[in-house]
Amino acid sequence: xxxxxxxxxxxxxxxxxxxxxxxxxxNLLIEMGKSVPVIEPQYKTKSNLISGCQSRVWLQAKYDxxxxxxxxxxxxxxxxxxxxxLIRVFNGMTPDEILNADLDFIDEIGLxxxxxxTRSNGLTSMIKQMKLYAMxxxxxxxxxxxx
Numbered sequence: 001x002x003x004x005x006x007x008x009x010x011x012x013x014x015x016x017x018x019x020x021x022x023x024x025x026x027n028l029l030i031e032m033g034k035s036v037p038v039i040e041p042q043y044k045t046k047s048n049l050i051s052g053c054q055s056r057v058w059l060q061a062k063y064d065x066x067x068x069x070x071x072x073x074x075x076x077x078x079x080x081x082x083x084x085x086l087i088r089v090f091n092g093m094t095p096d097e098i099l100n101a102d103l104d105f106i107d108e109i110g111l112x113x114x115x116x117x118t119r120s121n122g123l124t125s126m127i128k129q130m131k132l133y134a135m136x137x138x139x140x141x142x143x144x145x146x147x
Contacts, residue, residue, distance in 0.1 A: 002100075004092075005101050013109055022110075026078060029081030030081050033080030039059070043060040043071070054116075054121075055074050057072065057080075057122065061137070067093060068092075070133075085111075090134075096138065099138070
């Protein structure tokens with residue numbers, strides 16, 4: 001895994017390791033959600049809405065200089081925190097780095113064990129959507145090289 005993604009993941013693991021109680025970890029997630037790069041209102045469209053989430057989550061991606069940048073929003077504070085975690089890991093990475101990322105930290109911090117089944121499905125949907133954006137940008141870049 002790319003060094004920068006690993007550093008982002010290690011930073012998140014260390015932040016969660018500072019808390020034993022899951023209520024404190026949920027509060028950390030809520031705080032993280034406050035720092036998510038917020039999606040512009042004009043991008044809060046049905047096409048940017050992630051299906052499979054219990055809450056409404058909008059995710060937008062842009063490709064600039066060979067790197068992918070995400071913005072998001074949600075109507076639920078925990079969900080907003082979860083998407084902000086993923087954005088911290090993936091923002092500013094290349095499509096290949098995103099596609100090859102090992103997201104074992106989600107289990108390591110215990111997040112999957114402490115989410116309801118619907119939130120867990122939402123987390124999977126968010127990851128899938130971010131990787132789909134990365135795949136699309138990779139394909140588009142390769143097509144541009146052939147022109």
